[in-house]
Amino acid sequence: MIVELNGQTEQLPDDATVADAVKAVGVNGETRGVAVAVDGEVVRRADWVTTPLADRQAIEVVRAVQGG
């Protein structure tokens, strides 16, 4: 499937889950301070492995950065 991953068009396997998207971004999903939204809605960490993605979805994987 084709998805928008952090603003980039990416090809993922058809059975990809949210956890696969996190891996594709290259961050360690185990660490605190990482969160994911699919089409603007947050997917809880506990549900990453069981939440399938669909073609054309927009996925945002964010992490803590310094800020004021």
Place this chain on the structure above:
Amino acid sequence: MAEQRVAREAEGAEGAGFELGGRTWGSRLIVGTGGFRSLESMEQALVSSGAEIVTVALRRADPTAKGSALELIDRLGKFALPNTAGCYTARDAVRTAHLAREAFETQWIKLEVIGDDRTLFPDAVELIEAAEILVDEGFTVLPYTNDDPILARRLEDAGCAAVMPLGSPIGSGRGIANPANIQIIVEQASVPVILDAGIGTASDAALAMELGCDGVLLSSSVARAKDPERMAVAMRGAVEAGYVARRAGRIARRFHAQASTPDDGIPELG
């Protein structure tokens, strides 16, 4: 003895602790983590500031980023307060707050909804809407707001845990542009008032506290100072000094002089 008592007072002991969001904090200084030249510089400044609450942000994950600010904050035992920096609409701010709740496992959010990128002034309409939604959802909402007493009251009415008026534009270092408005906000507020944004140097932070603010949130003034660690020490002292000065009760301003030495008994010398 008095010195010790006052020092303890400044540090929040003897019932002078700082109540915010249902918790008691010792330090009235909140420090932003943005703008530091290195993590090492940030660590030194955060330690020296004595701050217990430090702000963090969320951005797209970048695997090439070096070091982890959050790991450092956790190691120092500071409370990471996420912000919604960069949001222009209530919708974006609410979604960012949801991400922050998940990422940081906290209901606390420093709510920022800005109107444009030149002034970084809050968008009052979007801010109120986002605050109402997030309070309804159970968030502890700390809104960055204009120095507008009516808007501050509306945010308090919406159920925000504090109001955080700007002194002057974010990162401008122009200090408190309208001290009278800050005073009015303080007078009418029944939630903590935290001066957020515009602080340039220690005297600005002291003034905020002398005006009756409950705390100061600053970032650039420390992070971008020539020596951030030193400036953090200065800010810590300024917040404590301003807080104690407010409680001590300053003298009224007078136009003319008033001698502090008595006139009686001046010798005739000539």
